[in-house]
Structure formats: C-alpha cells, structure tokens
Amino acid sequence: MSEKVIVGSEEWCSLPQLGIPTIKVRVDSGAKTSSLHALNINVFQKDGEDWVKFDINPIQNNAKTIINCEAPLVDKRIVKSSSGFREKRLVVKTQLQLGNESWDIELTLTNRDSMGFRMLLGREAMSGRILVDPEQEYLLGQPTQEKLSEYYDKKQQDKTGLRIGLLASNPDLYSNRRIMEAGEMRGHEMHFLNIRHCYMKLDAHTPEIHYRGGRVLNDFDAIIPRIRPSMTFYGCALTRHFEALKVFCLNSATAITQSRDKLYSLQLLLNNGVEIPTTGFANSPLDTNDLIKMVGGSPLIVKLLEGTQGKGVVLAETKKAAESVINAFKSLNANILVQEFIKEANGKDIRLFVIDGKVVAAIQREALPGEFRANIHLGGTASIIKPTAEEKRIAVKAAKAMNLKVAGVDIIRSTKGPLLLEVNSSPGLEGIEGATDQDIAGEMIKAIEKNFKLKK
Template sequence: MKLAILSRKETLYSTRRLKEAAEARGHEAVVIDHLKCDIMIEQNALAMYHMGEKLEGFDAVVPRIGASVTFYGTAVLRQFEMMDVFSANSSIAITRSRDKLRSLQMLAASGLGMPKTAFTNYSKEEKQIIQNMGGAPLIIKLLEGTQGLGVVLAETIKAAKSVIEAFHGLKARIIVQEFIKEAKASDIRAFVVNGEVVGAMKRTGKEGEFRSNLHRGGTAELIKLKRSEKAAAVKAADAMGLKIAGVDMLQSDRGPLILEVNSSPGLEGIEQATGNDIAGKIIEYVEQNYLNKRGRKKNA
C-alpha cells in the first residue's frame, strides 16, 4: 500500500509515528505538505502536484490538517477523494468537526450529554445570556480557538458581562458554557479508531489553571473509562462522521459531558500516557479498508 500522510512537517511526533507504523507493516509512506500542493481541475481529469511533482499511485491518505489551514487542507484531501484514494477521515467530516457551533448542535441532536451552551451574535444581550445560563461562574470561548487559547473562566456575573462585552467589541464570535465544578480542572481525551476506543487519558491543568490542555502545561495519566464514557466517545465520533477522533469530555454528576471532537488528535500525549501503539491502530484500520476495497474491485 502506498500511503500519503498530509502534514506540514515530517518531524512532528504524530507524523513520524504514523510513518514508522506504516513502514513497520511493509507499506510505503510519503509525507505531503498540503499547503505546497497544487490542485488541477478540468473536465474528466483531476490531478495534483506537490512541489512540482505529480502525485500518483496512492492507495490511501491519512490527513493531519491543522485547524488554521482547514480550508485549503480539506480542499487537497477532497481532491484525493475524487481521485478514488481512501481517506482515514473524510473531508466533509473534518470540516464539520472544525465548526465548533455546528458540531455542538449535531452532538446535542444525537442525544449526547454536554455542558449547557449559549451563542449569540447580538452584543446587547449579555445580561440575558448570563441569566439563561444560570449565572456565574461561566466558561467563555472563542469559536476559532484551539489548544486552550481564547478560553476564559469568568467567576462572577460582573466578570462574565465584561468578558462577553470585550469579545463582542472585537467582533469575535464566542460561545458561553456552564462551568462544571466537579470536573476539578480535569477532562478526558478518548481516542477513537473505527468505532472503538483504543486509548484514554485524564488531563489535569497545572495548579491555578482551569484549562487541562497539555499545551497549557497540563499533565496526563492513564484512565480506565466507564462503559458510559466509552459509549459517549464512540457516539460522538460517529455523530461527526469521523473514523479517527479525539473526543474530549468532562466527568460530571450527570454523566459524561462532551466538550469537543477533534479530527486530527495528537498522538504523543495519548501514547505516552497509555503505552498503546495508537499509530499502529490507525494504520491497521487504513490497511483493512484498502484490502477490502481491493477485494471488491477484484470481484467486480
């Protein structure tokens, strides 16, 4: 199997591990910077070039597309899909998951537990929003924020009103969520591959920090998920249409609450916390789909 890994850098941990795992199973793995690809479109002829070299002969692609380049990254991935190359995560599923508001609406429609959330485009209704949310403390997030950036804990009603006003003054789009006190500055990252949780870790923020992101100095440890937490993670990934996903959730008194579903979850934290070969699980899934596809063509 000839595999394309869409990534900005070959030296990134996740990219390197995927390449190693593919080569360990006897496959050819090529790292392609999606921002250096040229898409060629004409009637009955689709092609793509990477730094001047035509991309041909690929059987599958594993996308590692950063949030800041979702538009172009998914355009490149879509071209692969139209060239009949299997993708570990589809372009539409990635686009869907990157829209935080849309993904929350879809998760809620799927009946999954989640923190109470509000969104508004009207800057003069801060008081009503806070009242509808049940008062402070509240979490206020930028819709476009990643890795814990653009996330604020407003501990009082006055602080919440000021933060919302400030973001609206900057024309920033935000969501407001209830603060889950019993989570104690911790969350769970469940890694899902093809409908199965293959690893999970509990992330805890450093002292004095309510955000648990590892990029913000948080720590990670192995955790054994409850049956309800596993089921919620699988259902959340399925709701987004993602076969590979990092599902972030909070442990609450009313059960697991889904925060976000990530389409390009990092491998370093989860592999180090669990000791599991997550990269190998991903390649195994891609390999199985490739073999199934080849078998169908042979029997056609």
C-alpha cells in the same frame, strides 16, 4: 590518461547502493558538485548515525515509478545554481557505476523536476577518472525501453504494501513522525506531503493534485489528513480533491470541516443524543446578561468558535468578568460560545481516542494548579485511566455522529453524568502514547488496511 573513462555530455549510469539500476545523467564539467533528484527528504537515526531517506522518480516525466532510497548523511551544504539561486542541501555518499568502472561520489539532494536530467555529474566526482567529449552522447551505451521496463516495472510489482500519504504541515511533529514510522514498520510506502506544497488541477477529464516541482500525486492508495487549524480551508480542499480521485482518506474533508465548526459540531452531537454542558450563543452584545443567566451564571467558560485545542478559551469567574470578556470579543466581531463551568470536574477531563468505531486508549488530563481544563495540553499532566462503559459509548457515538474514523473525544465528568466537551479530528499522539504505552499510530494504519481488506 588512457585509464580514464571517455564519456559524452549525456550518459546512463547506476547507483547500486541506492537501488537505482539505471538513470540518465548530465555530465557537466562546469558544475563543481553532483546532484540527484530527491523528494520527501527526511533525516533519521540509524545505528546512532544520521541517515537520509528520500524518494526519486528515476525516469523523467514518469511519476508512477518511485524508488525509496536511504544513504548516510555526510554534510549540509549551500549550493549556488547556474541561475544564482542559493539553496541549502543535504549531501549523501554512494557508489556510482559508470560503464565498467565504479567509485564513491558525493551527491547533493534537490528537486530536479524542472531540470532535463534526474542527475548531474560535476567536476568533483569526475576528477582523475573521466574525460568528457562534449560533442558525443551515450558513448557507454543506453538501455532500450524494454530494458527500462524490465528494471522498473518489476520493482513496482515487488512492492506489497500500500502507498500512503500523510497530509500535514510539520514532518518533525511527534504525531507525524510516529505515523510515518508505524506505516513503514507495517511494510507500507509512506510519504510526507506538506499541505503548502500541494496544488490542484480542477478538470472534468483529468483532475490532478501536484506537488512542488510538478510531481503528480494521483497514485496514492490512502491519505491521512492531519490538518492544523490555520490550514483547515486549504487542507480540506486538498482532501476533497483526493476523495474525488477515489483515494481513501482516513478522515473525510466533510467530517474535518464540521468538527472544526464548534457550534455546528455541538448541534450535530445534540441531534444524535450526545449530552454536552449547557451552552449559549448570541450575536448581539445587548443579549449578554441573559446569555450569562442561560448557562447558570458565573463562573462560566467563553470559547472562540475559531479556537481549537484549548486556544481561545477563557474562564470568567465573576459576572462582571464574564460581561467584560464577552463584550470584548463581540467588539472584535468574534463569534463566541458561552458554556457552563463544571466545578466538580476539578480541572480534569478525559481524552478518549477513537479509531474506526472503537475506543483504543483513554487518559485523564489534569490542569496545573491555578489553571483550568482548557489549558491542560499547555502544561498539565496526563495519566492512564479506565473509562466507564457509558463514557466509551458516548465517545464512539460522538465520532460516528461526526463521521470521523479517527477522533480525540474530550469528556468531562459532572453530577449530571459524563458530558462531551469537544471532538478533535487531528488529535495529538504524544500525550496518549506516552501515558498508555500503546501504539496508537499503528492502530491508525490498521484502520487503513482494514478498509482495503473490506474492498477485496
């Protein structure tokens, strides 16, 4: 019994393997498992094994001090809180140092922003090693404010990279994983920010963006918006708020919003001298016949204004089919564009990836037999291609007209020359990186670095 460490109900400990020099812990013999505050939790492979990387604000009510941690994943466990809430948590194993003693413990990872302590020590970690005097606190001592500053201010000063947030919806998407990896490879502190978990404080004096649990996100250097179509309104609202906080956004909210409006984006492109296929737009079904004639008759393409990346796009091969499709959409009060069909393209188009005013890669996409251009991304093939000087010029001009630093520009070859189909503000990386073997994600990170070099 005398060999056991006597502790109070609250103590300070350290987790050296996680790089946490000191953290306040609640010693709770009523809890079975131990838990640690964690944000941006992601599983990854290291030497063929599952590991977890996560961030922690080790000091309560201090969102600026952040430690990036990695640990082996040992389990996934359902944990029931004192309030009866059941949550599936990842479990890691690491060394605990308490006073002069140290031993390995298991910790479940969860957001403890709403709790009074960043860490809770449960029975399993204490068994055979600790005696608790619930009437006492800090029997093993506690650091002074100066000592805390010495521990953590130095850690923050030692960081040389940028603090970059990826604002998106799915951390497992290929493009998002690659951007996170590319940023980390270049020495930056990368954070995946789920759009649905962010919320805003609009205030003239202290505007803020918060993350689920109350964490304040005002201290980012840069944000990479990767907003899916269904989240355009809210995602752009968040991006605007980051811009108001003077955070550099790789694509601005205004640029993303106008790129998602098919009609407005085509009008912008035309106003900047970019050629497009002949396109018609009407409000009333009574104008259907003349609308079809306007674009050269059938076959023709019908596009929903709200559709993106080939969704909501229909090929009407006959005049009767075109009338049926157009009138069906109109009966649903859906806004549509009618566009000439470029037969000579033979189901192919070119995707040029533009970053910071330069074409960094290009591929040719070809639809499967029986399909057409709009469905290439759903199952067609992609191959490397060398674009012409004119195609590069159009792509760069289109991205500039839309004010996009990152853009996927789709061009189709016709007898009239290259015509622009669409400009995408959140282009996917998988197809173009796979076909060209180029580090497109790395080029995006370089564009952010260039912005900060220009500011110096």
